[in-house]
Amino acid sequence: MLRVFIYLLCLCFTFTQLEANENQMNKETHVHIEDGVIYCDVQTFNQEAYVLNVLASGSSLTVFWQFDVLRKRPFWLDKSVASIRLGRQVIPDLVTKRWLMRDLSSGVVHYTRNVHVAMRFLTEMQHAAVVDVSILDEQEKYYIETQLYIYEGEQGSKGWLADIFGGVDMGVVELVLPTQGLKDE
Amino acid sequence: MSESLGKDRLKPLVWLPFVIATLLLTVGVLSWPSHDQFGPVFLNWLTVLLFFILATVFFFVGIYRLKSTKEEYAGSYLRTKLVAAMVLMVLVPSLLLQLTANQVIEKGLDVWFDVRVDTLLDKAMSLAQGFYSGAESDMEKSLLQVAQDDDFPLEIVTQPLGTMLISQHLGKLLEQYGWHKVELFDVSERLIAMASKQVAGQQFSDLKIRDLSDTAKLSKVLGKQAVEHEVRKSGEYVVGYLPLYMQQRFVALLRAEIRLPDEVTSSARSIEADYKSYRELERHRQGIQEIFTHTLMIAMVIITCIAGLLALFFARKLTTPIEELALALKRVEAGEFDVLVPVHAEDELGSLARSFNSMTAKLRQNMEMLQQTQEELTGALVSSRQRQYVLENLLSNLQSGVILLDQSGDIRLMNQACQDLLLIPESTEKKVSIFDFSEAHLAPVLNFFRTLKTQGLDSLQYEIELLHGFQTIKILARGTVLGKQDDQLFSGWLLVFDDVTQLAEAQKHQAWSEVAQRLAHEIKNPLTPIKLSTERLQRRFRSQVDHVEIFDTCTKAVITQVERLQRLLADFSNLATLPKPKTEVVSIRSLLQDLRELYSAYQNVTFEGLPDGDVCCDPDQVRQVLINLIDNALATKTPVRVYVEVTENDTKFYVQDEGPGIDEKTQKHMFEPYFSTKSDGSGLGLAIAQRITEEHDGSLMLVSAASPTRFCMCLPHKLILRGLEEKKA
Incomplete structure (x- = not known):
């Protein structure tokens, strides 16, 4: 019985590892620092077909990009230093063949007649300001964890359970602060 | 056997x-909700949770069963079977229902998402889109035609701002192109003229800046006409923007709008909504199916659980009396008969319990009676065994031989002493009947029984002689009738045999001793004066008699006869007062050496071999026996052989002559005192020899009566041991 249990565990971990590798290939996350602000460029590839299909069929989509800056702590859970959640929404208008793109963070709205533009509006987040370098301690190590939440409709939530567990992991990027980089050099 | 079978069947399946737990876990994992799950995921999570709970329950049940060393209690198998049967009765139709429902749902979805519906919706959507694009196209065309009118920008530039003239021109355009409203904005985005269906022309006293849309601004910047779609509370509009130029200088922005018909727009929006809904459903076709499946699955699991619990409840109610009965049966099997099974209900099981109680009560009574009888029987058996044991011991230790015969003469009992006494060899077939006493020497025994039987005597007693070889055994036989002939218990004869050989011999010796003593006493006393008187006569009157020769002859004869009488009396005296042998361990060689020297003058006496070894005896008495035997042999005047044979138990001295042999009559009386075949013999030699041998616990036998005649004196070795012990003492 113990052997079967261990075998099943190994199988689970193998699947998890395979899935993790596949996910790694279907996403892209970059971090850059400009004028003391850490920006993040992130893009997902494996959601494009789904988003395109939904938008073409006339359903609204709302996405949230969540960036968490965490400080590494040995022997304990890592501490969240900053967290930012950026939302975007696309509402199709099929009869006029237009897609309304709304930035939920800024409130800016504009239309597009190209569904691919609307799709990229949702699956890409360029130059997202995450945190100011000044609040980070040079002596500590940080990383950014990104998650993407996709909701059909304009509601932007599927309940607390989906909000906790429904995120798509976009990966973890190590933060190298400018002074740390100099020190390393 | 049944117990071992029960143990083999312990903890079946x-x-x-674990198998069920694994299956449930697998189903739970397969029911895990996906990210693009349609509708509420609550059902999925509920399904997963239910399956996980059930899997955990089954897993722990399995662990408990695996670890449990307790033997399955009675009725557990029946209970398990009942529960399993009832669960199966629910589960199988539920599964079938689930499968059927799945098929129906799938078919229903196929009908729902039919290609014709799909095509129809696409066409409807295209129609709606065509209407909107047509409206926009019309607007673009109208704007293009307005743009080709060069007088209109000139008119705007030349006429003062806010005059009715421009508005009137706009009114004309409104009429011409069927617009609902048209506005004109100057470079500063101020509304300078306007015309609508309701107001043909309007004069503006104050020019206000209006907020233009992004499309308008874009059109202005790009210098190109632009069309957009606006949805307002009042309805939907197609709005077109046309920048007006004069000599490549922007002079104004024309904004024209057409209100789309509400009937058409509402229909188009309805089509759009249906299309969106249809596509959404189509996209979540799998999810919809899963919702139905999960709902049915949850219902099935809940129904099965309820059915299982109900089955457990009823099975427990049903099997409890059986369990109690089985336990009671086990106790009865273990010997407890005071078991009472509670009667729970007036049904078949209750009747069974009542019958069981009645049965145990009867069993208890029977067992008590049996125990009582057994105790009595045991007592009787013990008593009988004791009696039998005592009887057997008595018989085995009894010196007398006992034979118990039944009516047919079959031997029912014969002790070892009887076998020894009657010289029945052990090697022969076991005697079953008295009539099996076919050996010659046992004929007197058979005759004794026949006499007892034929004469119908209650008891009979007389002395019989068994002649076995050269040995004559005198036996006092006594026979008694046991029970009556028609006695059902037992009837037969009891024969008792006693060896009286030694007693007879002793009596004979005693009689002879008394005779000898009396004779010696009566005769010996006058003989000495006779002899002395005769010698005195010889000495005193020999010279006075005339016939001296006659006188001498007579007196010598008297003296000789007196001497002979004296010797005879001495022998009698010896026989009567033979001393106890003074035994000592003597070398056989030295014993025979003495005899050889004694008989060295006799040429016909041969001593063959002088074996090593010792014999315990009184050497003088043994020597006397051997001399007697050798003298008797020498009387035959034939060669005499003397030899010794040492066996494991005794030492045998043989004296053999080649005389004519000994007749039967002599054989019978030769060991009796005063029996002699010689004219001058006293007849006491063999009698004394036999007495001496018997005093040594040995035997003197005539081994061969015919020529060569052979006597054997047998001295047992046990005397040596006794002699050594006496010596030590």
Whole structure:
């Protein structure tokens, strides 16, 4: 019985590892620092077909990009230093063949007649300001964890359970602060 | 056997809970909700949770069963079977229902998402889109035609701002192109003229800046006409923007709008909504199916659980009396008969319990009676065994031989002493009947029984002689009738035999001793004066008699006869007062050496071999026996052989002559005192020899009566041991 249990565990971990590798290939996350602000460029590839299909069929989509800056702590859970959640929404208008793109963070709205533009509006987040370098301690190590939440409709939530567990992991990027980089050099 | 079978069947299907747990876990994992799950995921999570709970329950049940060393209690198998049967009765139709429902749902979805519906919706959507694009196209065309009118920008530039003239021109355009409203904005985005269906022309006293849309601004910047779609509370509009130029200088922005018909727009929006809904459903076709499946699955699991619990409840109610009965049966099997099974209900099981109680009560009574009888029987058996034991011991230790015969003469009992006494060899077939006493020497025994039987005597007693070889055994036989002939218990004869040989011999010796003593006493006393008187006569009157020769002859004869009488009396005296042998360990060689020297003058006496070894005896008395035997042999005047044979138990001295042999009559009386075949013999030699041998616990036998005649004196070795012990003492 113990052997079967261990075998099943190994199988689970193998699947998890395979899935993790596949996910790694279907996403892209970059971090850059400009004028003391850490920006993040992130893009997902494996959601494009789904988003395109939904938008073409006339359903609204709302996405949230969540960036968490965490400080590494040995022997304990890592501490969240900053967290930012950026939302975007696309509402199709099929009869006029237009897609309304709304930035939920800024409130800016504009239309597009190209569904691919609307799709990229949702699956890409360029130059997202995450945190100011000044609040980070040079002596500590940080990383950014990104998650993407996709909701059909304009509601932007599927309940607390989906909000906790429904995120798509976009990966973890190590933060190298400018002074740390100099020190390393 | 049944117990071993029960143990073999212990904890059957112990792996079953683990298999069920694994299956439930697998179904739970397969029911895990996906990210693009349509509708509420609550059902999925509920399904997963239910399956996980059930899997955990089954897993722990399996662990419990695996670890449990307790023997399955009675009725557990029946209970398990009942529960399993009832669960199966629910589960199988539920599964079938689930499968059927799945098929129906799938078919229903196929009908729902039919290609014709799909095509129809696409066409409807295209129609709606065509209407909107047509409206926009019309607007673009109208704007293009307005743009080709060069007088209109000139008119705007030349006429003062806010005059009715421009508005009137706009009114004309409104009429011409069927617009609902048209506005004109100057470079500063101020509304300078306007015309609508309701107001043909309007004069503006104050020029206000209006907020233009992004499309308008874009059109202005790009210098190109632009069309957009606006949805307002009042309805939907197609709005077109046309920048007006004069000599490549922007002079104004024309904004024209057409209100789309509400009937058409509402229909188009309805089509759009249906299309969106249809596509959404189509996209979540799998999810919809899963919702139905999960709902049915949850219902099935809940129904099965309820059915299982109900089955457990009823099975427990049903099997409890059986369990109690089985336990009671086990106790009865273990010997407890005071077991009472409670009667729970007035049904078949209650009747069974009542019958069981009645049965145990009867069993208890029977067992008590049996125990009582057994105790009595045991007592009787013990008593009988004791009696038998005492009887057997008595018989085995009894010196007398006992034979118990039944009516047919069959031997029912014969002790060892009887076998020894009657010289029945052990090697022969076991005697079953008295009539099996076919050996010659046992004929007197058979005759004794026949006499007892034929004469119908209650008891009979007389002395019989068994002649076995050269040995004559005198036996006092006594026979008694036991029971009456028609006695059902037992009837037969009891024969008792006693060896009286030694007693007879002793009596004979005693009689002879008394005779000898009396004779010696009566005769010996006058003989000495006779002899002395005769010698005195010889000495005193020999010279006075005339016939001296006659006188001498007579007196010598008297003296000789007196001497002979004296010797005879001495022998009698010896026989009567033979001393106890003074035994000592003597070398056989030295014993024979003395005799050889004694008989060295006799040429016909041969001593063959002088074996090593010792014999315990009184050497003088043994020597006397051997001399007697050798003298008797020498009387035959034939060669005499003397030899010794040492066996494991005794030493045998043989004296053999080649005389004519000994007749039967002599054989019978030769060991009796005063029996002699010689004219001058006293007849006491063999009698004394036999007495001496018997005093040594040995035997003197005539081994061969015919020529060569052979006597054997047998001295047992046990005397040596006794002699050594006496010596030590």
